[in-house]
Amino acid sequence: MHIDFHQRVFRDPWFITGLALALLFAIATILGPSLVPFDPWDMSFVPISQPSATHILGTNDGGQDIFSELLYAVRNTAAFGLVCGLIALLIGVIVGVTAGWMGGLVDMILMRIADILLAIPAIMILILTAALFRPSPWVLALILSGMMWPSISKAIRAQTLTMKESLHVRAAAQIGAGNGYIIRRHLMPELFPLYLIGFAAKARMAMFMEASLAFLGLFDPSRKSLGMMIAYAVKYYYMNIWWNWLMPPIVCLSLLIMAVTFLAISLEKVLDPRLKEALGS
Amino acid sequence: MQINMVPHPKRSTPGRLGTIITFSLAALAMIYLSYSLPRLLPGDFVTAMYSSSHVTLTAEQEAELRAYYTEEPGFGRYLFKLVRLDWGYSYAFLTPVSELFFGALPWTLLLLGTANVLSMFIGFVTGVEAAWRRDSRLEKGMVGGMTVLEGIPEISTGIILLVVFALKLQWFPAAGAETAYAEVSLLARLATISHHLALPLTTLILSYFPGNFLMTRNSMIMVIKAPFITTAKAKGLPPGRIRYAHAARNALLPLVTRFGLRFAFMITGALVVERIYSYPGLGTLLFNAIQARDLPVVQAVVLISSLIVLAIILGLEFIYRMIDPRIEHAH
Numbered sequence: 001m002h003i004d005f006h007q008r009v010f011r012d013p014w015f016i017t018g019l020a021l022a023l024l025f026a027i028a029t030i031l032g033p034s035l036v037p038f039d040p041w042d043m044s045f046v047p048i049s050q051p052s053a054t055h056i057l058g059t060n061d062g063g064q065d066i067f068s069e070l071l072y073a074v075r076n077t078a079a080f081g082l083v084c085g086l087i088a089l090l091i092g093v094i095v096g097v098t099a100g101w102m103g104g105l106v107d108m109i110l111m112r113i114a115d116i117l118l119a120i121p122a123i124m125i126l127i128l129t130a131a132l133f134r135p136s137p138w139v140l141a142l143i144l145s146g147m148m149w150p151s152i153s154k155a156i157r158a159q160t161l162t163m164k165e166s167l168h169v170r171a172a173a174q175i176g177a178g179n180g181y182i183i184r185r186h187l188m189p190e191l192f193p194l195y196l197i198g199f200a201a202k203a204r205m206a207m208f209m210e211a212s213l214a215f216l217g218l219f220d221p222s223r224k225s226l227g228m229m230i231a232y233a234v235k236y237y238y239m240n241i242w243w244n245w246l247m248p249p250i251v252c253l254s255l256l257i258m259a260v261t262f263l264a265i266s267l268e269k270v271l272d273p274r275l276k277e278a279l280g281s
Numbered sequence: 282m283q284i285n286m287v288p289h290p291k292r293s294t295p296g297r298l299g300t301i302i303t304f305s306l307a308a309l310a311m312i313y314l315s316y317s318l319p320r321l322l323p324g325d326f327v328t329a330m331y332s333s334s335h336v337t338l339t340a341e342q343e344a345e346l347r348a349y350y351t352e353e354p355g356f357g358r359y360l361f362k363l364v365r366l367d368w369g370y371s372y373a374f375l376t377p378v379s380e381l382f383f384g385a386l387p388w389t390l391l392l393l394g395t396a397n398v399l400s401m402f403i404g405f406v407t408g409v410e411a412a413w414r415r416d417s418r419l420e421k422g423m424v425g426g427m428t429v430l431e432g433i434p435e436i437s438t439g440i441i442l443l444v445v446f447a448l449k450l451q452w453f454p455a456a457g458a459e460t461a462y463a464e465v466s467l468l469a470r471l472a473t474i475s476h477h478l479a480l481p482l483t484t485l486i487l488s489y490f491p492g493n494f495l496m497t498r499n500s501m502i503m504v505i506k507a508p509f510i511t512t513a514k515a516k517g518l519p520p521g522r523i524r525y526a527h528a529a530r531n532a533l534l535p536l537v538t539r540f541g542l543r544f545a546f547m548i549t550g551a552l553v554v555e556r557i558y559s560y561p562g563l564g565t566l567l568f569n570a571i572q573a574r575d576l577p578v579v580q581a582v583v584l585i586s587s588l589i590v591l592a593i594i595l596g597l598e599f600i601y602r603m604i605d606p607r608i609e610h611a612h
Contacts, residue, residue, distance in 0.1 A: 120587065121586075124311075124548070124583045127571070128583045133318075253436065253437060260432075
């Protein structure tokens with residue numbers, strides 16, 4: 001299943017577009033701090049000035065350079081999404097494979113926990129903790145990942161159940177391979193496509209959540225974020241700031257989420273076993 | 282690999298009782314969190330929260346609030362007060378929290394309910410039709426357009442619609458849910474309510490329905506390949522009947538199942554959209570309460586709306602069982 005997938009995935013225009021956008025953001029994220037012309041917290045410039053040669057996008061109400069702010073904001077939003085996606089994936093894979101392989105009571109308990117978590121709206125828990133404790137973004141990322149893993153683990157578990165019955169896994173068990181060996185050498189590698197789908201979907205969700213929480217003002221106000229930039233810019237809607245202050249974070253946020261969405265949809269199309277069969281590609 | 286032709290996610294579906302127990306546990310977990318989290322705060326919570334807030338407290342109020350947060354009512358009493366709608370007192374609005382909550386709830390229900398029903402319907406019909414015309418230019422264009430729309434978050438759509446239609450063109454009002462203080466007839470009132478609803482509703486539909494479209498199209502494509510569709514065609518049934526009575530019924534299943542999964546996520550978008558258009562629903566109430574550090578309100582809105590979400594998902598779970606009898610027979 002995982003041998004020919006990168007050939008097919010690279011033929012999908014959505015995947016290429018998503019990947020190109022993601023790479024662009026990756027470069028902006030990694031090189032961001034060295035690319036920015038000014039310190040994004042430096043408030044010494046003329047507030048709300050229009051774009052000029054020194055300030056490519058002008059300055060905001062606090063006299064901060066918008067372009068520098070934007071690069072830091074993209075960095076924070078993207079990092080939040082990637083970290084959440086990774087942690088959720090890690091928990092999801094461990095729980096999913098364990099539940100599927102062990103079966104019985106372990107499976108039942110793990111899946112009931114997953115059901116409970118699936119029903120609880122994650123945003124509400126995040127708002128409650130953010131409003132009460134004002135924690136660091138990483139704590140919120142951890143909480144969010146702790147609520148996002150169930151759908152990954154359910155997909156992994158279902159596929160594990162199918163694979164458990166497959167010939168080569170049964171043969172491996174017949175030869176006397178232990179649980180650990182089969183899980184490490186057979187299940188984990190062969191489930192790889194599902195990791196990608198799960199990771200992309202969760203990273204997308206987390207970026208969206210981060211932007212929304214920041215927009216609602218639940219993060220530390222000194223932390224640059226796309227959502228927060230939009231929230232501040234909208235307050236000055238009556239001034240001529242639409243193109244240089246309001247639009248850049250909106251466009252960046254949309255492109256960022258679009259990149260992950262394209263990757264998620266394309267990967268699902270190519271790698272999801274049920275969909276792949278039907279689309280017959 | 283063995284593949285089920287009819288899309289039916291292999292899931293560990295608990296029985297009817299199991300589902301109710303799961304949801305009760307989830308509700309209990311939410312209530313317990315909302316009960317215990319404020320009590321975990323170190324130090325003098327009241328001073329810490331209100332010293333930097335917009336609300337100034339009289340000495341009496343402060344003592345009362347301190348008593349409210351330091352008393353140990355026990356989880357049982359907390360539950361009892363919850364059921365009696367005794368959710369505390371807002372210090373920013375100086376009214377009982379339940380009054381604020383039930384004042385805002387109808388607007389959120391109106392906005393979210395209409396958005397969900399409409400986007401479900403539009404997404405479903407367009408998805409079915411697109412799958413039927415697979416590989417045509419129209420279908421390819423639609424899938425492309427929907428994929429792009431799916432990538433645009435509510436914040437962006439909302440702000441762009443607000444700037445263009447409310448601020449630039451001034452076709453629609455930029456805030457509120459109806460014209461305030463206007464003594465008007467019922468019909469005129471309905472007109473202003475829908476006029477105010479138009480932009481937030483469009484924003485939500487634009488962000489909800491592409492997902493419904495893509496999901497319906499994918500599952501419909503899988504259903505169309507099933508042998509019973511060939512049978513239906515061979516029987517000479519009219520295409521409309523095959524499409525809706527035979528195929529689309531089965532394509533509806535994943536839409537309903539995954540609705541519950543996505544609903545908890547969709548709430549986030551609704552909060553943002555209400556905030557953008559200052560729509561007087563729960564999202565705006567919550568936002569104002571966060572700004573003012575009006576903790577009793579934040580706590581109550583978070584808890585009660587989560588419980589409502591749980592109830593809605595539980596209801597859907599049973600609807601799903603009704604449309605898909607295979608789940609009941611699996612036990």
